[in-house]
Amino acid sequence: MTAEAKLAPIRKGLLEFLVLKIVGARSAYVLDILRRLAETEFSTQEGTLYPLLSKLRREDLVLYEWQESGSGPPRKYYRLTEAGKAQLAALDEYWNRINRTIADIGH
Amino acid sequence: MQRISITVTLNRSTLKFDEAAYQRLEQYLDEAGRTLDGNPDQAEILADLEQAVADQCLRRMGPGSGVVTLAELQPALDEVGSVQVPGAPPASEHAARSATRPLQQVSEGAMISGVCKGLARYFGLNVTLLRIAAVLLLFATGGGLILVYLALMILIPYAPPERGGAPIRWLPARSRGFVEFLRAKLGAATT
Numbered sequence: 001m002t003a004e005a006k007l008a009p010i011r012k013g014l015l016e017f018l019v020l021k022i023v024g025a026r027s028a029y030v031l032d033i034l035r036r037l038a039e040t041e042f043s044t045q046e047g048t049l050y051p052l053l054s055k056l057r058r059e060d061l062v063l064y065e066w067q068e069s070g071s072g073p074p075r076k077y078y079r080l081t082e083a084g085k086a087q088l089a090a091l092d093e094y095w096n097r098i099n100r101t102i103a104d105i106g107h
Numbered sequence: 108m109q110r111i112s113i114t115v116t117l118n119r120s121t122l123k124f125d126e127a128a129y130q131r132l133e134q135y136l137d138e139a140g141r142t143l144d145g146n147p148d149q150a151e152i153l154a155d156l157e158q159a160v161a162d163q164c165l166r167r168m169g170p171g172s173g174v175v176t177l178a179e180l181q182p183a184l185d186e187v188g189s190v191q192v193p194g195a196p197p198a199s200e201h202a203a204r205s206a207t208r209p210l211q212q213v214s215e216g217a218m219i220s221g222v223c224k225g226l227a228r229y230f231g232l233n234v235t236l237l238r239i240a241a242v243l244l245l246f247a248t249g250g251g252l253i254l255v256y257l258a259l260m261i262l263i264p265y266a267p268p269e270r271g272g273a274p275i276r277w278l279p280a281r282s283r284g285f286v287e288f289l290r291a292k293l294g295a296a297t298t
Contacts, residue, residue: 016193030159045188047139050155052193054148072162073119076155 004041011041017095018042019052020080020088023062027079053078061087112174118154120161123173128180132160139190146192159187211266212283216273220260220282261286 022028022036030049037043056062061084064076080088112123115132124132139156143149163183164175210229212221223241227234245252265283 030155045186046156046159047188048191050152050159051143051146051148051190054146054152054155055193058148072165073158 015042017091023078024080024088027077029075029077117161118158122161122164122175124175128175128177131180135184142190163187210263212263213266214275214279214283215269217279219278221279222256222259225263
């Protein structure tokens, strides 16, 4: 089993964290998010992203605004709510803790 | 000759599709709708996906070409990808597994022979509630339910041993031995 396959469930679980991080940096619409992820291990598709964004919106972690796009129909620009910022900070901290644990263990 | 096309409104965009592309689109959206069944955001997600498909098709169509064919639609759908619900796969896997599992008696964790446990598993019921209902019914039928229980015990096959299941108590082990003895006798008598 390759390393990628072994850690596939973790990668999947981390997608939400990364999406929060991306829209936390600046408000973004779906293609922005997809492009940002495309160059990484977390490359994904609209079919995955829209259900996730709807879930995050329902959990009150993100909200969106319609913005005219110049070409084509208006786009939904997502950004973090206050609860979303708090969640992102908590996830960031926990992830750092996990990373430290991984780095320290076995020494 | 004019190609017959179907006008489709996808969220905020209106496009013309040829027959084959229209059918493929319908299939994709049906499947997406089924995957999102029961999701409180189903309508919103479907509207977003419709828009995504429309945008992808428009991007692939040359200026002036009016009708979407499979040549544009299929790569557009591949790009959008099938709908993945966050954290969903175990639910559908579980449903598929329990749907194909036959009605069997379960000796592990059984009280008498495993009839209630087997019925509860087969119909997706709470085994404790089912047992309470059985005891109440036993009194209501003046003990007649015992005959039903005995019949089910003999008729319903036993599930193969479970690894990691609850231990098998004394009574279920004995009743299973008795039923298997009886079945062997009956088998011998009928052949």
